Amino acid sequence: MSPFKLLPQSVRHLGVSQLSYGIRVFIALCGAITMSLVTDRIDMVIPLFLGVIASALAETEDGWQGRLRALSITLVLFLVTAFGVQLLMSHPWAMGISIAVVAFSMSMGGALGRRYGQISQATLILAVYTMIGLNQATQAVPVWYEPALLTLGALWYGVLSVIWAALFVHIPLRQALATLYVEVGRYLKLKSRLFPLITSEAVDSLRLDLAQQHGQVVVALNKVRAILVSRIDSSPQNPRLGRYIQLYFIAQAIHERASSSHYDYADLAETFFHSDILFRIQRQLYEAGVSCEKIGEAVRSKQAIDLHDSEIAVAGLKKSMAYLAQNAVPVRGRLFRSLRQLSDNVVSLQQELDKARSLEDISLTDASQQIPQPPVNFRAILSQIVDQLTPKSQVFRHAVRMSIGLTCGYAIIQTTDISVGYWVMLTTLFVCLPTFGSTRKRLYERIVGTVVGLVLAWSLITLFPLDLIQLLIAVVAGVVFFLTRTHRYVLATSAITLMVICCFNQVSDGYDVILPRLFDTLIGSVISWLAVFFILPDWSYRQLPITFAEGLRRSSDYLRDLMGFYQAQAVSEQVYRHSRRRANNADALLTSTLVNMQQEPGHFRRDTELWQRLVIRSHTLFNYIAAFGAHREALIAQTSDPLLIAAGEYIVNSLTEVAQCLEDRSLVVDCTTEFEQLRAQLDECSTQENEQHYFVLSQLLSLLGQLEDIRKLTRELQIQVHGEAVTSKE
Incomplete structure (x- = not known):
């Protein structure tokens, strides 16, 4: 049995990566305390602690070489920022302007991406930490003192991080892969609820849940890919990395098969109502989901992979299909082929699971050919930033809000006599997020966590007046903060509040900062709420049409590349994977935008029912396209049919047309007659079609149904929202 299995369930849930994160923070904070005690300068604890925290917040998930590069950038930014704050503190006007610009x-x-976003955020946090430290200084110190200690704390944690990454190369990657397989498993278990078919209202609700879970899978896929790219750059000779890349590709294949839809499940359920086949499919999908979670656990803890239950389920499915094949009646003939395609997809999914169990370490060059690394140079970096310098960019809008919010906080501090007022700016930094829904949630969590933390801090410093015990409490609280800050923010805020009070109690009276901490948190939260509500607000109802249009374009490109396989065109695997990833990301973004709108104030939740139906149709359309990807080998193997090629091109062009209409705010044309004519041609072909073409034909018919609904719903939405403001092309 793995030692990891012996840990409590709540601890195992954190994962090895999170636990190692906590261990590094614990060592770093203990080192800061030791240095302060050895030098008999207890006042050094606060800046050293703050430097450690800022560095830990800036930590990336690169290999040791990537972390070393990131640490170099971080330390330069920290040092320049800390000295800049030190020099400008006595010049309020210059300081206010600098805060806005920086x-x-x-x-x-x-x-520039999540990595540099973390470093930038941590730099702003360190700037405020510097202000807090200088504001609390009880005696005159040299100009270099505060910046040097903050940077020293950051350097100390950074060195630990680099050493840890060199010693435990693949822990973050294993954790990310484990999370990916768990999310794919949840998607499979959720999809199993479609069989046997439930009521139409419940189907729509379930498909919306599937779209949201699909977004979680896409986030996990992107995280693993980013870590793999960094590892390929820093550890190109490591054969184990080749195995992890194979696991990533297998997860992609499982996800593609899991997200595939075949024909109309309602027709299948009605036709095979008296058979157990749909229950067999349901069980197999559920057990496959459980097997994915087992693979994730095995990757996390290096255990053997047990797929026994899903293997039994797939064996039962094969027997049931064999029985149906022998006893099929003519009326079931056509739908039996759709059922067989569905069952073949489920069986192939089990084969992908089997691959994960038998993987071995391989040469990296064999496995990494289809993970192209993006170019990194000054021109590419500059281009990325310039492209975002527009009010249409969420990054730009958030930057404007953050700039104004922090400047207003600084102005309040300068014009009022707020004790420890720089906590106002710190609260704004942590609470003000890119969307209103996330900001509101974080605001409530921050306030509740602060109140709980202050009560706990008052109790503990009263019960344990010894300085050493309070320092140990501060260390434990700091570790808890980093273990919980991404998924239990109330607890994380309580922990960091407790740590702060215990630290301040070493250099002054901790009781004196309890109420200021509460008032500053409330002021900073109000500033964050006002900023996200009034300054270039990201109301999702405004973003949904463009996000929906982008999703349709990406689905159109995805389908075009897949039909290229059918037409025997030279479509490379890399081009196909790139197209699939963009379609996945666009579909996930559309769903998250809808979720964000549902979290916004009532008068900003506009046409929610229509948008829900559109998101469901868009995701279902994506599912039918994904089935082409899951069976692309069959597409390549067969000869193409001109009518099916024309139908595929019509769907591709129609999706692009709807996207263009949304971007131009022009009315989507009613194409009911065209749909009826094309569907009639395909139905006529269906009585004579080659067995090889049936899959393509049935999927195109399903896509036509979704496309027709999308056009009608989009037209209805445009008329309802814009009325006469939308120009008609009819």
Whole structure:
């Protein structure tokens, strides 16, 4: 049995990566305390602690070489920022202007990706930490003192991080892969509820849940891909990395098969109502989901992979299909072929699971050919930033809000006599997020967590007046903060509040900062709420048409590339994977935008029912396209039919047309007659079609149904929202 299995369930849920994160923070904070005690300068604890926290917040998931590069950038930014704050603290006007400029510039770092966004955010946090430290200084210190200690704390944690990454190369990657397989497993178990078919209302609700879970899978896929790219750059000779890349490709294949839809499940359920086949499919999908979760657990803890239950389920499915094949009646003939395609997809899904069990370490060059690394140079970086310098960009809007919010917080501090007022700016930094829904949620969590943390801090510093015990409490609280800050923010806020009070109690009276901490948190939260509500607000109902149009374009490109396989065109695997990833991302973004709108104030939740139906149709359309990807080998193997090629081109062009109409705010044309004519041609072909073409034909008919609904719903939405403001092309 793995030692990881012996840990409590709540601890195992955190994962090895999170636990190692906590261990690094624990070592770093203990080291800061040791240095303060050895030098007999207890006042060094606060800046050293703050430097450690800022560095840990800036930590990336790269290999040791990537972390070393990121640490170099981080330390330079920290040092320049800390000295800049030190020099400008006595010049309020210059400081206010600098805060506005630096906050905007650092927030625009998010345009370069998550890695640089983290470093930029941590730099802003360190700037405020510097202000807090200087504001609380009880005696005159040299100009270099505060910046040097903050940077020293950051360097200390950064060195630990680099060493840890060199010693435990694949822990973050294993954790990310484990999370990916768990999310895919949840998607499979959720999809199993479609069989046997439930009521139409419940189907729509379930498909919306599937779209949201699909978004979680896409996030996990992107995270694993980013880590793999960084590992290929820093550890190209590591054969184990080749195995992890294969696991990533297998997860992609499972996800593609899991997200595939074949024919209309309602027709299948009605035709095979008296058979157990749909229950067999349901069980197999559910057990496959469980097997995915087992693979995730095995990757996380290096255990053997047990697929026994899903293997039994797929064996039962094969027997049931064999029985139906022998006893099929003519009326079931056509739908039996659709059922066989569905069952073949489920069986192939089990084969992908089997591959994960038998993987071995291989040469990296064999497995990494289809993970192209993006170019990294000054021109590419500049282009990424310039492309986001527009009010249409969420990064730009957030940067403007952050700049104005922090500047307003600084103005309040300068014009009022707020004790420890820089916590106002710190709260704004942590609470003000890119969307209103996430900001509102974070605001409530921050306030509740602060109240709980202050009560806990008052109790503990009263019960344990010894400085050493309070420092140990501060260390434990700091570790808890980093273990919980991404998924239990109330607890994380309580922990960091407790840590702060315990630290301040070492250099002054901790009781004196309890109420200021609460008032500053409330002021900072109000500033964040006002900023996200009034300054270039990201109301999702405004973003949904463009996001929906982008999703349709990406689905159109995805289908075009897949039909290229059918037409025997030279479509490379890399081009196909790139197209699939963009379609996945666009579909996930559309769903998350809808979820964000549902979290916004009532008068900003517009046409929610129509948008829900459109998102469901868009995701279902994506599912039918994904089935082409799951069976692309069959597409390549067969000869093409001109009518099916024309139908595929019509769907591709129609999706692009709807996207263009949404972008131009022109009315989508009613194409009911065209749909009826094309459907009649395909139905006529269906009585004579080659067995090889049936899959393509049935999927195109399903896509036509979804496309027709999308056009009608989009037209209805445009008329309802814009009325006469939308120009008609009819």
